[in-house]
Amino acid sequence: MATAATTTNGTATNGSATPDITLYTNHACPWAHRAHIALKELGLPYKEEIIDLDRPRDPWYLKINPRGLVPSINYNGHIITESATVTQFLADAHPSQHLLPTSASESNALFRARVAFFVDTFISKALPQIFDGWKAQEEDAKDAVADEIVSVVVKEVEPLFDWDTKTGPYFGGSDKPTLAEVQTGPFVLRLIAFTKPEYGILSPKLAGLLKEKAPKFTAWATKLVEEESVTYIWDEKLIATRTKERFAKLAAAAKV
Template identity: 55%
Template sequence: MASYTNGESNHGDSKGIQPKITLYTNHLCPFAHRAHITLEELGLDFDEVIIDLDKPREQWYLDINPRGLVPSIKYTVPGLYDEEIITESSIVAQFLADARPSHLLPSSLHDPFSPLFRARLAFFVDTWNTKVQGNLYPMMKAEGEEKEKLANETVAAIEKEIEPLLANAGPFFGGKDKPTLAEVCFTVDRMDH
């Protein structure tokens, strides 16, 4: 087992250790896309188990994720982690990005500006999830006046809560030139045709 001092492992070069990742997912679930995009952006290999969302979850999956939701990951690093289960899409994406610092989420250890960027990014994702995300699915399913009302509420929430947080964005969050965890966590909504 590795020990840690000041956030750094004394286990050796952890960059050379490849985690074994099993992704429990469903390709039609927009929230599961967060995990897929993060894994692809980080270039991590993973096994995939498709969960049928049209039927009650089997007990083996409820043992992994008692809520029965996707995505979930099983994350194993020999000598460090033994089959840790991570659930909830934003948390899965955050965990993976923390485990492998990249353009998605820079490490806080070596750059004095990274903690501030990470805090702003976390606030943005939380704001999106709590102020806007909840309106999207009901809005897509609604009809007539209810749909228009929800659409107006969603636009108002975006204008009030999201737009001010994007003042220095371009082309990506925080003025970055590559996608960040902000894009991963807020651009995954799927429109049914």
């Protein structure tokens, strides 16, 4: 029988007892959004503390996370910061769940390696272009960035969709979101939402181009953005409006 790892207060951390979790977050932050998806997928109850990012962090929060960033979690008295670390920890601490197969076997190790490579590819190759898209203000610039986004997705991301989708649409053919979807979901959600013409953020041509040139990515993304774990804290209109205003302000300031 597996022995439960224990924290200083004697509570099991291997998923056998419900942990006491506080998530320090802001619903506008895509990195913090990763933690919300992981917690929902794992079915873990949690308290949340919304951190106001529009003003300097309070000293109490800097004690929790000296970098002043969200997300952070307090898990049974232990502080964990950085979204990738937080979500990996939650998946490791609750291994019976579908997020990531954690027991030692070659196939599980391979799955984890492929998830890590997929996430690294999306974040290091595609995300910079997606962020450039949010920044572009003129229609021509938006269209040019849309071409760049499509080109990087076609070259770097689309080839990674090499699994059979008969068993499920998610990473490796999973029928439920995995850690790959947890780590990329908040950005995919914004990518899909911000191409809607009513928001005027990304080029409205982008959705059609992705559908035509990256059909596997598009089919996966379309399913993912419908998942309850991905949408339950999402206020699309509010976040789109704020994103548009924020980047318009930044662009105006850069011109001065």
